[in-house]
Amino acid sequence: MANSVEIKNLDLNFGAFKVLKQLNLDIAEGEFLVLLGSSGCGKSTLLNCIAGLLDVSDGQIFIKGENVTWVEPSERGIGMVFQSYALYPQMTVRGNLSFGLKNAKVPKAEIAKRVDQAAKVLQIEALLDRKPGALSGGQRQRVAIGRALVRDVDVFLFDEPLSNLDAKLRTDLRVELKRLHQQLKNTMIYVTHDQVEAMTLADRISIMKNGVIEQLDTPEVIYAKPCNKYVADFIGSPAMNLFTGQLEGTTFTAEGFSIDVGGYEFATETHSDTTAWLGIRPEHILTGDAAHTATYTGTAEIDIVEPMGSDTLVWVNFAGQSVRVRTDGQSGLKSGDALTIGFDAARLHLFDMTTEIRL
Amino acid sequence: MADMTTNTAADPRGPKPKRTFSRANIFLYGTLIVVSMYYLLPLYVMIVTSLKGMPEIRMGNVFGPPVEVTFEPWVKAWSEACTGINCDGLSRGFGNSVRILIPSIVLSIAIASINGYALSNWKFKGSETFFTILIIGAFIPYQTMLYPIVIMLREIGLMGSIWGLVLVHTVFGMPILTLLFRNYFAAIPEELFKAARVDGAGFWQIYFQIMVPMALPIFVVAIILQVTGIWNDFLFGVIYTKPATYPMTVQLNNIVNSVQGVKEYNVNMAATLLTGLVPLVIYFASGKLFVRGIAAGAVKG
């Protein structure tokens, strides 16, 4: 399938500060791509560059095969949805939806048709004559999406569209967005700092840090095989447990324990002995009977228990550090108890100590 | 307040009893009332004086209410009072002031709001530098710029005319008004501006269709600021206009402080009140917006 959006060697500097560095990204037609990262990583900046709201310092941007690097935002064939909704407060919902079309001198009948269509898709027909001030947060965001929808464009850009909503509404709209994507099959580029949104919505996730893409892959791969320590630490909540130690042959030795990593799927066929990070996700630490049959079995002392209903997060002291373990919701564990824990070699992650790249 | 009566007879229950006339309250309201008298005195004196006849003024005291109310001084101040050889009263100054005020307001606010919009949404290289110079310029004593402006106005043939003064007011109103609009527009979420650009709106479309409708309150504040400022101006009026185009304040000063003839204090006070009437009406009509205007101009700056 052809690429819908292509970014080639993109640079963006604010004065001496390099926000985006030699960035390359290809987004396929109809793909849902999420740009994920902590604040200041350049994800919103990248989106603004694609939209044409920021001038790039170097590099090129193609949309539908056309070089749009110097093209005005309105002529790029994009629609954009903002975090603060950015609805024009003095216009009605209908006015908001049709403003862009009026500027593009679309005939009146056509405007009315498209507005009605968008309103139907988003179920905001009843709100068309209201002003944004009279709408709830969720309704406003629907109108904001509608504004992108009526433009009848190929690429949708979302800049943290759900961040201003409360938790319940966020979940609902997330599902709706996914449904919308399945229905419209447009290319969508979505910026967020929320990893749940990223995991649930994305076809592919691009994890960014300091203006560079750290990893670009499907949610499954990013979760199961993070390419470096930063991604491993960033994805997953609660975060992955990390131990420092020495890797010799297929044995990893840390302070207080040692484990055979023969069952680990190494990234390369051969690897030399090195100091390394060993990572394991809290939900992959085995407890109870399963722990006894694991590659490694050990005992830890329970420090704090945080019951969350569906599951329980247990903080244990193990190998001289605090380790997070995720267990069953009804475990009945108490602070001070001893807990048997087990690590499965196939579920481990190993990263080189100096390069922090996955081994 | 601090003083509470303690009730030992019964257990404390329900709202704590308070004394309305506690010492702190008496002190507080006493201070406010005494100070209020200082602020109200001149207005009161002006009003009563302007309603008295001259014989009564020569006999009585300035604080006494008029025994016989007469509106003669007001009529005289408006249509007969003399400045030099002209004896057509303050009405001419009033007319001049209005003819200065309206174009000055329109021009200065139009320019300043566009400046503020460009400064907050369409920054270009050097725009902040020009703005900084503009703001620093607000602190330069007018005296330093008076004469160069005389030369400039002479060059473009507007010296002594109403339009020359309009230009001067526009120039000297620009720093504060631009600051006012820039701060207001900067507080509007940038995303709104981005959304409009994605929607294909240009510089003027965004200004007229998005920004101006959102900025109506600040336009009112700016108008209040300019009406009082321009109406009350004396310095520019006296320097850049000629007797035929003198604004009201200048004419008032010339009437009251003229050394010829007998001093008619009642006419003088009526004339003073007439001159102060426009800003006073604006002040009392606008209420909180006036306060907001000066607070926005002062504190945020």
Place this chain on the structure above:
Amino acid sequence: MTVASDPPTHSQKRPRRLFKNWMAKLASLPMILTALVVFVGGTAWTVTYSFTGSRMLPKTNWVGFDQYERLWSTDRWIISIKNLAIYGGCSMILTLLIGFTLAACLDRKIRFESAFRSIFLYPFALSFVVTGLAWQWILNPDFGLQSVVRDWGWTSFNFDPLNNPDIVIFGLLIAGIWQGSGLIMCIMLAGLRGIDEDIWKATKVDGISTIKTYVVVIIPMMRPVFITALVLIASGIIKLYDLVVAQTGGGPGLSSEVPAKYVIEYMFRAQNLGQGFAASTMMLCSVVIILIPWAYLEFGGRKRG
């Protein structure tokens, strides 16, 4: 659908630097002209010509610092400076004191707050000319305050600032404070309202008295507001002109002359432009002296950007 060809097709020409954003630049032209031509250009012109012997018309016969020497040996200028210093000092202290006290009173959740505020602020809506004339009448020795108090029985009462050169400046001060203190009250009130309610709750729990809270906690917190107020008062004092013209005309004699009036007299009446330019340059210098410490306090402490 077209696939990206190599080299990429340039459907648009890159807008040139100068014309990028050209509409914004065009719209900003009045601002740029004002800033550069009137403010920078005008000031530079005046400073330059203060070194000439210009009389009726500006001429470029350079005389070095002659105008400044003459200025500082002119009694009228010395009196003007002294007057401004006395007026300025008193006005700053009194205006701040009155402004803050009134604001604090109004902030005590009193009744009729907006009525009181209107009363304190309305003089600010009036011009200095109106202010000066009103107080000229109240202070009139034959009919005003002095005669009224004497009529009440205190026959030796003597308060005649408009005819007594020693106290004329206080006559101006009464009027000036009447006109301007409302503004400072307003700014102080805005500052007080900006203080977190929790601060008051905390001091109440700690048992600190109201007055002590103001002195120890609130006033230090309002430092930026005080600085703003001071700058505002100071810039107003230097511009002092209309009030003097209306209320005293600089008299009796030269006893209430001020620098701004000196400049205008020499420029437009005495036809001695050089003197006027030199005097206005001195005014500019005094502003710079006030402004630099302020700018340092405002922007020096926290770094920009």
